[in-house]
Amino acid sequence: MPIAEGDLLWEPSEAVQRTAHVARFMAAQGFDSYDELWRWSVTDTAGFWDAIWSAFGVLGERGGGPVQVPDPSAVPGVRWFPGATLNYARNVLRPDHDPDACAVIFRTEGRRDERRLTYGELARRVAEVRAGLAELGVTRGDRVAAYLPNIPEALIAFLATASLGAIWSSCPPEFGAPSVIDRFAQIEPKVLFAVDGYAYNGREHDRRDVVGAIERALPTLRTTVLIPYLDPAAFPAGDGLLFADLARPGAALDFDEVPFEHPLWILYSSGTTGLPKPIVHGHGGIVVEHLKALSFHQDIGRGDVFFWFTTTGWMMWNYLVGGLLLGATVVLYDGAPNGDALWRLAAETGVTYFGVGAPYILASMKAGLEPGTTHDLSRLRGIGSTGSPLPPEGFGWLYEHVGRDLLVGSFSGGTDVATGFVGPCPLLPLHAGVIQCRSLGAKVEAYDEAGVPVVDRVGELVLTEPMPSMPVSFWKDPDGDRYRGSYFARYPGIWRHGDWIRIRPDGGCVIEGRSDSTLNRGGVRMGTADFYRVVEAFDEVADSLVVDTGQLGEQGRLLLFVQLTHGAALTGELSGRLRSALRSALSPRHVPDEITAVPGIPRTLSGKKLEVPVRRILLGTPVAQAADPDAMANPEVLPYFTPAKRPAHPHGA
Template sequence: MDQYLWAPSSDRIESSNLVRYFKFLKEKKNLSLSTFEDLRVWSVNEIGSFWESIWEFSEVVFSQKYDLVYRSGSNFTDSKFFPGAKLNFAENLLRRTDSFPALVYRGEDGSKREVSYAELRSYVGAVAKDLKKRGVVPGDRVVGLMPNVPETVISMLAATSIGAIWSSCSPDFGVKGVLDRFGQIEPKILFTTDLYSFKGKDLSLAENLNQILESIPSIEAVIVSDYKNGILHFKNRTETVLPKDYPQKNIHFFETILIENEGTPLEFYQTSFDHPVYIMYSSGTTGLPKCMVQGVGVFINHWKELALHCDLKPGERIFYYTTCGWMMWNWLVSSLSIGATLVLFDGNPFFPTEEILFQIVSQEKINVFGVGAKYILTLEKSKFQPKDLDLSSIRTVLSTGSPLTTSGFRYVYQNWKKDLQLSSISGGTDLNGCFVLGNPILPVYEGEIQCRGLGMDVEIWNESAKSVIEQKGELVCKQPFPSMPLYFWKDPEGKKYKSAYFESYPSVWCHGDFAELKKNGGLVVYGRSDATLNPGGVRIGTSDIYGLIETFPEIADSVIIGQDWKEDVRIVLFLKMIPGKKLEDSLVQTLKREIKEKISPRHVPSKILEVADIPYTINMKKVEIAVKKTIQGEPVTNKEALSNPDSLEYYKNILELKED
């Protein structure tokens, strides 16, 4: 077995929520389990008993208990969890009522705002009352075109507290990106701000908002908050001053709403467990984004992941670098159900310096620190070390968005802190959660995700649909789970839903990840299945090549695709060099030799070419499929889903790709 990078101390194991859960099962369920693997196997063999235990252990707030825990359907999507129950999503996030900080906001400019649990409940009650006065009823869509600020959290909780459905985009999506999402779901109310800030520049939303309102006639009211001051306006009884070019029709001020409805008691509309709470979106890189409707089950799965897998406890502080256009925002906000403090940040994670997030960690004493894998790899490339900063509070580091390379694992332990749990986590917007993630009582091995999620019946299947270990294959989930989509919007017969996950295996969720399960229970995700390479008919994941490329300091970024060529597939590697460097033949030969010797001859690219930029989605995921389509002359149908769509121009009509 490989040498582990970290292992929890006996004290840490004993004080973990997971061990407390073991004891709960023994005392309340007469269930004696010796190891985490014993627990995991039980959780998927007895899914009803498992999810009932999570309901009880998490102390779900409800007004009517369920008739039964789990009702199996005729297929995967027909299954029901907790039928008969009555509860409210927001009520379960707002259980804490005291003056302890619920939200701490930090801006690029060093600004700081705090909201206590008591204040949060008060603000949510005020906004909820306003929404009801405006005719919002259960099932109506309320949306946010918002930065990652406290007002966004307040707006979501207010909407879901009255049974409305929440959906959000971040301001950097652009007009078409917003219309492609909100335009499909026809919202009644839009929350937004006067502006947002990025890299020290204030960016107005006025022009974009005018176009959005002209294109979505269902929007009856726009509620605007002040980005710079926010709830400070409420406390000082002042109003937002809008730019002159800002829309004037049906505009209402967030701060005024708080003043007018101050002191409104919180009321929570009681819903069924399968009542819709969120509408989430696929990336939209191959067409209009799919609109995935998710219910209250999102909360109970988030609680399991946060409390048991991340070991988050009441009173602790959690941070995730995200926008409200990425599912990690929804995941982060569920930390309120634990009684923790959410630390929010809006802006660029490298501005004004690479230290900014670590300064926040040090100053706010963050315990669980989450970022994208690309953030870690960018700091590794620059050889950044958070010197002279107190990182003693960090217990767990979370990484997601793409596979974290083995060198990324080493970099964190060598340069950040040795005693921490580095949890690479992987799942998707589709389930608003994780299939595979961390574990506070198990070791961390280089390049591996620690375990499969409890209650998630995950296996790796080969091409014969057989479960395999120590072999690469498709990541599948064999049984339903509470956070799976209720349905896709405007998909009455479920055709889009079934096409997304059940085309390969009719009653098994095929997630589209190319992965490997290790003998020790850990996993390696090599990338998306549709981005795997297939030279000579042998499937190859891209993460091994990416990991090796990251070790070359002169290479800023890369993308790997499989080009259809002469009735086969050949590997093409595109490189973006750091400023002042050009791709020379000596580097090409070194790369080919290193890939051949350290990975395999089959992984060696047929072509290695320099490009000016690498395309990414708005959520910072590489888009190999868009690159492949571009080089093959096929249309990329929804470039607005990309953060840098113009970069695809560099991949058109490349002469070297028309030659052997």
């Protein structure tokens, strides 16, 4: 039976409603329902975040409490926990974590070797690297950059950096030199961590020349710490400082207590066009937000084994590391997500919460995988999905082919806040294609074109109250002009995120795509998610992308690009069936003017479709200016969207 948006797929048992972390917190605050708890969290924001600090026993000096001081010159105009001091790394390596409990499991693509670190071992390694960094002159406020894959050394170096009050920033080694330099040159790092290369999809890639180019482009760099990852002999003696030689065995672990908003790390906008924005997050905002989100929405705690497929260049790496704040085990994986590799990893490491991008779930569905049958996933309690909207069929496939008693947590937010605005809740029923709720502390609304909140209609996703994990600043944006222009220009004082959202009457949410890639047909605004759900339900279609070429209010052409499955062809008959399906499932406005087959759909490294860069290419922007290839998973497909590469006679309407 076809699955439809809103079909009930899961309800929490009585046991879950009693034992979920958010249930205990809700009872302690005297509320009877999640809706009551959410409304309190976004109206008495000071009381809510103060309760979060208490509930999790955040280590640090609380100061005067979470007083928000309006200041028109500040961005976004409030101060959180003024006078408070704390350190992110201290809260990860807190003394009440069991030192013998497993903190980290590390696996690599195609290699069966596995590395594990207990909390005690992790603390010892962080102390050793911290001491080495201090000897290199790294102090509070210095920037430490990393050109590293998702390996334990990256985690250790990050925590050592944070413990000193220095500022972390990382790029994965699949980024080329220009992309890395675009990011790191803005923040002027003192120390660089780098590997000799990385392995992906069965191939090894030597990056020593890229490391050299990065070093030459960063005049502030004093030291590069080298990690021979692919080849133990990659860096001959005397050729630089090795990671192993940086460590100072026997060093005592210590932490520099810093103000609540002191910079913890610098993340970057995707950088598909233009210079990536360096987004600064603070120690305190990340600690309280990640404790809340991971515990209350993903229901993660001690004893859980937490995995999310990510690289060090995506904010989900930072979110994954946040599992350590709760005493969970985090699984680091370096390699390609081919076939059932990630399902196998989950089975072999006993993952209890499994996070991936929505494209991996849909690829597993298309490939006919049966993870629940072929692998022992008996420990799995929750599945997270992010990066792009998960359609109802993806939800249904997970319950049918992975496990019946799972909380499928579709999750949407962004690098800008290093968390989700909307996501799962173990206390609520789950409906196909619907994100269960607005997150605690996130006053999400849908605004129409006049800036009026709407329900059960598509609108701009906005936050009408601030959150502690909103950026402290953009780097080198002292007046906050670039920051304000990015989020607050459309609705003064209100954060506009750039997504279309529909908030259902029951509080569930549906992300309809990026609002900057709006389709406007006959004066009706349409998101892209509905298109993809219909088109990608066809067995012949592996992936798709839709673009409207209209400008300045004029209706352009609606172009649909399809990546076909192996052996399929874009015949007139298939084109006709696609049009018919779009017309009947959506509306006549959704019928494309052209349908074109392409060898691949361009995506970012985190799996997001590049609708806006493709639109720019179609309107005449050169490929080299439309998107940064190093920020893409498959840059080789972009030229196929230029007039020179497109077929002379695509299938017209």
